[in-house]
């Protein structure tokens with residue numbers, strides 16, 4: 001339980017708010033490159049600001065404020081000729097990184113980009129997509145750093161054949177085994193959770209001790225302030241930001257990164273277009289159609305009855321908490337370790353900015369930022385005594401075989 | 410080093426730790442649970458940026474309300490406390506310093522936190538824990554002296570003459586940080602302009618012979634780095 005005042009402080013993102021000020025000290029995903037094929041400028045609604053994205057005279061991407069109608073919807077994609085740029089407003093820099101335009105909504109010098117895999121991989125090995133969730137960004141992020149929820153919310157009552165797993169979460173087999181991840185999550189639902197603070201945020205380890213002296217190890221990460229990096233399959237990870245459009249809506253921006261073959265982007269795009277409307281990237285399953293809930297499916301196939309796409313489960317869970325989760329009624333418990341640890345970093349960073357100390361923010365030291373690589377993110381099954389070594393070696397092996405420079409030394 | 414009463418400096422068994430405490434119970438109960446779970450006699454611990462509440466007229470073991478009221482909520486920005494649990498009590502004895510704010514500004518700047526204080530959500534805690542033994546201290550209970558080398562020692566006016574058999578030669582008093590353990594019961598407002606939290610190096614003016622100090626060798630900085638930097642994070 002936190003007071004309304006503290007909840008406002010960590011959730012609201014408008015200009016001049018504490019959390020909004022913090023997010024304005026980090027590069028924010030602003031648009032997918034695939035959205036820029038029509039003519040420019042393109043409308044971008046970000047952190048409560050109504051902006052337009054275009055190229056300046058030097059050919060660099062920039063954003064600035066645009067004229068807004070009072071009845072304009074919050075998710076709004078007008079044609080270029082309907083966008084009127086306002087003069088004398090701050091011009092924000094933007095850069096393109098492997099399919100995503102990142103913007104820095106601040107006058108101060110932006111920090112460098114860390115050497116995360118999604119940024120340094122070849123373009124052929126990264127696929128980017130986004131989706132709309134109608135809720136505050138923080139609850140969208142916090143579900144992604146709770147390793148326990150996957151055993152319930154994403155429970156599949158039987159294990160599908162893994163042939164059709166490409167580009168889908170929790171559908172592969174664990175590396176070097178024949179065990180489907182769906183089996184592990186379902187049968188071992190009480191993970192031991194370990195959280196370690198790192199120079200980029202948090203490394204979150206979920207250990208599911210199985211009954212034959214082995215342990216399933218799933219390593220995920222919180223990348224400060226609002227991203228996660230998690231395994232998708234044996235060859236892919238997802239780095240996903242939860243970017244506020246305003247206080248009550250956000251986009252997830254995902255950069256799927258392959259350590260193996262170049263990504264079949266056409267297939268992954270088609271899979272996701274089946275579930276989303278353009279140009280808003282709004283999910284076709286949503287509150288209005290009860291997220292596609294089917295009682296028969298719930299009885300026989302899935303925990304939620306909302307289909308096989310785990311994104312819909314998460315969307316239902318976080319939108320169901322209300323536009324901004326009421327944390328005055330929340331009772332966190334021990335399995336919320338990563339959320340507790342994350343909020344501590346978040347509050348510390350907000351306080352540091354209130355004291356005027358930018359240097360205390362994570363990833364704000366440009367001397368060190370290029371040395372931030374990885375992060376490690378995988379699923380392995382190991383003898384319980386050596387789970388850490390097995391997970392680490394599996395990561396090194398995958399990196400060594402990678403066609404782009406994935407080294408972490 | 411001749412000006413110190415070295416008999417009173419006794420290396421003790423100490424373990425750095427990090428943990429999550431559940432909150433919701435009164436802080437003294439919550440921290441007693443932590444000591445119990447880790448088999449510690451006592452600990453020096455630090456909590457940062459943690460939401461708090463002080464619910465009027467709520468029995469210590471009664472369930473907390475489902476909903477927090479702004480009148481009794483706030484945040485600890487920084488807290489360093491010596492915590493020990495005299496058996497068979499259920500709650501810990503806490504002494505230390507903190508900086509905090511209440512949402513209700515009418516509550517004003519009182520100089521001490523109430524005994525009924527609770528963490529409003531689970532919190533991450535860093536600290537150094539001490540195991541039960543026969544060395545009697547004022548603020549850490551009965552802790553365990555060690556004959557082998559330890560990077561942590563206690564300087565206590567309580568030490569009795571037989572404790573002087575403990576070998577302190579390996580403990581480098583010239584290169585250590587000293588935390589003043591002589592605090593009033595529970596948690597006082599910490600004012601950086603009047604209080605020096607760490608003495609460094611060990612100096613006579615931090616110890617007039619009646620003060621209890623915790624000493625941590627600086628050469629072990631790696632082990633203690635995160636904890637020590639948290640203890641210095643007051644404003």
Ligand SMILES: [Fe+2]
Nearest residue numbers: 143150154314
């Ligand atoms: Fe999920």
